[in-house]
Ligand SMILES: CC1=C(CCC(=O)O)c2cc3nc(cc4[nH]c(cc5[nH]c(cc1n2)c(C)c5CCC(=O)O)c(CCC(=O)O)c4C)C(CCC(=O)O)=C3C
């Protein structure tokens with residue numbers, strides 16, 4: 001198949017105080033998130049002057065991908081569009097149409113399967129194409145990359161760097177704590193063709209990062225940034241509750257590694273660097289948060305490799321990966337279909 005463009009697709013975030021509420025309304029429309037929760041999250045954004053770091057991180061990734069493509073003979077224009085805030089994906093797809101793009105590949109800034117991380121982005125692409133009309137380019141999403149070395153190795157290095165900041169004399173009571181965005185239990189139950197793919201993939205990423213970074217330490221996978229109505233069950237334990245449990249067991253320090261994410265966006269700098277850090281302080285735990293891939297050259301190379309998997313005649317044999325879970329290029333239609341949402 002001949003592709004003539006690549007598009008970076010991300011979550012989006014506000015960059016001015018007055019955009020925070022409209023952004024949050026875009027995120028939560030029809031999702032049954034209580035107004036109190038929205039007010040609370042709005043404050044997290046206002047704490048940073050109404051500016052989410054995520055758009056700037058996307059600009060930097062976009063620039064790095066363009067540079068990498070140019071240096072490696074990939075002659076494809078690279079666009080960028082978001083699910084929830086400017087540049088909105090529908091505007092980007094309209095621009096692509098105006099530029100004569102016919103068939104693009106989409107790199108989505110989430111490594112995992114599941115509704116929020118995978119299927120919803122495919123729905124966003126379909127909605128953007130529908131808004132543009134019959135002459136909209138085709139857009140195929142690149143595969144999930146939870147076990148690609150270009151994702152795992154930057155996380156593992158970041159864990160090593162973080163560990164080096166803790167007291168080596170206390171290493172035997174130091175714990176690795178991997179985190180990812182909590183989702184409703186029901187969303188995990190229908191993640192992937194056979195269900196539970198979100199938690200299974202995260203467990204695999206955690207295992208791979210642990211093995212590469214600090215196999216002598218114990219580790220856990222826990223959840224952060226829970227949303228939704230309180231009566232709906234979401235993945236647990238929450239990272240803050242887990243830190244309390246670890247302190248009670250005699251753990252003296254933690255490295256918290258947000259393997260669920262590709263950059264230090266607001267859910268990292270608020271929910272971990274602000275809230276979880278405060279929890280750790282109150283518990284007397286040493287706390288270092290490990291970094292995310294961001295624009296690590298290995299992560300940028302991964303984007304190029306994922307594109308080559310789809311554009312080279314031998315592409316299917318190029319797939320670099322460290323894990324063993326099933327992997328596919330095109331999601332089956334039965335994947336990650338949302339159940340009726342609580343309102
Ligand atoms: C799995 C997952 C990822 C990882 C995959 C991916 O990266 O896509 C992710 C990423 C992100 N989530 C983000 C922000 C928000 N997520 C919310 C709400 C929700 N997230 C959910 C899941 C996920 N979210 C879910 C099930 C909800 C409930 C509403 C619904 O069913 O959709 C809300 C509403 C307020 C609240 O938190 O209640 C906000 C503001 C930002 C941007 C941060 C920034 O601005 O820098 C990013 C990268």
Ligand SMILES: [Fe+2]
Nearest residue numbers: 116181225267
């Ligand atoms: Fe979220």
